[in-house]
Amino acid sequence: MNSPRTGPLSRFTILDATRVRAGPTAIRTFADLGARVIKLEIPPGAPGGDDMIGGRDHNRADYENLHRNKESLTLNMKEPEGLAILRELVKTADVFIENYRPDVKYRLGIGPDELRAINPRLVYASISGFGQDGPYANWPGFDSIAQGMGGLMSLTGRPEDGPMRVGIPIADLCSGHFCAQAIMAALLEREVSGEGQWVQTSLLESQIAMLDFQAAQWLIDRKVPKSTGNEHPLTVPTGVFATSDGFINLAAIGQTMWKRLCVALDVAPLIDEPGFGSDPERVQNRARVNAAIGAAFKTRTTSDWTERLLKAGVPCGPIYTVDRMFADPQVKHLGMARPMHHPELGDIEVVGLPMQFSRYPRDEGPLQPAPHQGDQTEAILSGLGYSPERIAELRAQFVV
Numbered sequence: 001m002n003s004p005r006t007g008p009l010s011r012f013t014i015l016d017a018t019r020v021r022a023g024p025t026a027i028r029t030f031a032d033l034g035a036r037v038i039k040l041e042i043p044p045g046a047p048g049g050d051d052m053i054g055g056r057d058h059n060r061a062d063y064e065n066l067h068r069n070k071e072s073l074t075l076n077m078k079e080p081e082g083l084a085i086l087r088e089l090v091k092t093a094d095v096f097i098e099n100y101r102p103d104v105k106y107r108l109g110i111g112p113d114e115l116r117a118i119n120p121r122l123v124y125a126s127i128s129g130f131g132q133d134g135p136y137a138n139w140p141g142f143d144s145i146a147q148g149m150g151g152l153m154s155l156t157g158r159p160e161d162g163p164m165r166v167g168i169p170i171a172d173l174c175s176g177h178f179c180a181q182a183i184m185a186a187l188l189e190r191e192v193s194g195e196g197q198w199v200q201t202s203l204l205e206s207q208i209a210m211l212d213f214q215a216a217q218w219l220i221d222r223k224v225p226k227s228t229g230n231e232h233p234l235t236v237p238t239g240v241f242a243t244s245d246g247f248i249n250l251a252a253i254g255q256t257m258w259k260r261l262c263v264a265l266d267v268a269p270l271i272d273e274p275g276f277g278s279d280p281e282r283v284q285n286r287a288r289v290n291a292a293i294g295a296a297f298k299t300r301t302t303s304d305w306t307e308r309l310l311k312a313g314v315p316c317g318p319i320y321t322v323d324r325m326f327a328d329p330q331v332k333h334l335g336m337a338r339p340m341h342h343p344e345l346g347d348i349e350v351v352g353l354p355m356q357f358s359r360y361p362r363d364e365g366p367l368q369p370a371p372h373q374g375d376q377t378e379a380i381l382s383g384l385g386y387s388p389e390r391i392a393e394l395r396a397q398f399v400v
Contacts, residue, residue: 008034012030013093014030014093016097022099023098024176025066029353032069040073041073041374043374046398047398072375075399077110081394083108085399088384090115090119092119097125098125098126101138101140102131125182125199129141146172146206150208150211151208152170153165153166158227186199237250237258243305248302252314255279258279303318334352335352335362336351338362
């Protein structure tokens with residue numbers, strides 16, 4: 001790294017053996033908060049190199065956003081000398097994270113028992129597709145598969161269109177965030193016990209947890225929830241309505257909001273319309289309710305309605321494309337586009353960390369661009385006592 005690490009997690013060192021998205025998402029949070037993150041990558045030209053999507057040359061924007069503030073060490077853990085280097089790093093590391101299929105770490109000799117025998121304080125973190133054991137343990141884990149098996153696709157989209165994948169890799173992202181929470185909990189517990197532990201999550205578990213109230217409908221009420229498009233399954237009116245120049249998002253939940261909405265839309269007689277007197281009644285008459293207020297929405301622009309409804313205390317908002325979202329005054333105020341200078345790309349922006357600390361301004365200090373593969377290999381190995389000549393030999397052998 002080009003500058004000293006600062007931030008609330010700057011005392012921690014993390015060895016990152018993950019790839020693609022879930023694991024890198026978990027560790028990006030630590031890197032942004034100051035932890036030293038050493039990204040372990042297969043050396044160029046080594047047998048069995050990684051051809052998975054998400055590499056630097058596959059999607060540069062994604063790579064820069066996902067791997068900022070990290071160091072890169074090329075290391076072939078299939079070679080005995082590569083494994084020896086990893087063991088040296090483990091001695092002083094706080095966290096090791098991997099997202100291989102469950103059996104791979106044992107075949108490589110880098111399972112939780114092996115590494116924690118070297119450093120009992122190590123927090124070992126694993127992300128898998130379907131869990132570390134069980135009938136599907138060794139299935140390959142992909143976001144879209146987890147969305148389907150985790151119930152989300154059955155709830156997404158319009159009923160007439162069939163199951164629909166969400167437009168972001170939500171199972172990957174959520175498993176990364178849940179894993180980060182588990183790592184932090186283990187680090188906090190270590191301050192009491194003095195020992196690390198193995199923490200795990202999976203795409204499937206994370207996706208199921210994110211179903212939240214929809215899952216509870218089945219677990220408690222034995223009701224199978226269905227897709228309702230842009231609308232809320234339990235309260236009406238919510239969802240997307242056409243205006244004279246676009247669309248507006250509405251969340252008029254409950255009777256009080258319904259009355260405010262009708263007054264603001266100049267359709268106050270709908271308050272007393274038979275079948276519209278409560279949320280359960282409006283759910284039963286969803287099509288009639290939406291048609292009645294939908295006609296009113298078409299008489300004004302999105303901006304007009306947004307201003308008018310918010311003044312009346314009715315939750316609503318415009319629907320942005322990504323470019324318009326980043327141009328919004330509130331988004332600009334929140335600083336969700338972080339500036340970063342890149343030696344090749346010039347001045348660019350990446351997605352900011354979505355949390356604020358009163359004693360650690362998130363825009364304090366420059367962001368470090370994502371490393372080229374192996375950028376810090378020599379520096380890291382030199383820190384372990386390897387001579388330039390020995391490092392050159394290891395490179396020639398595709399160990400690093």
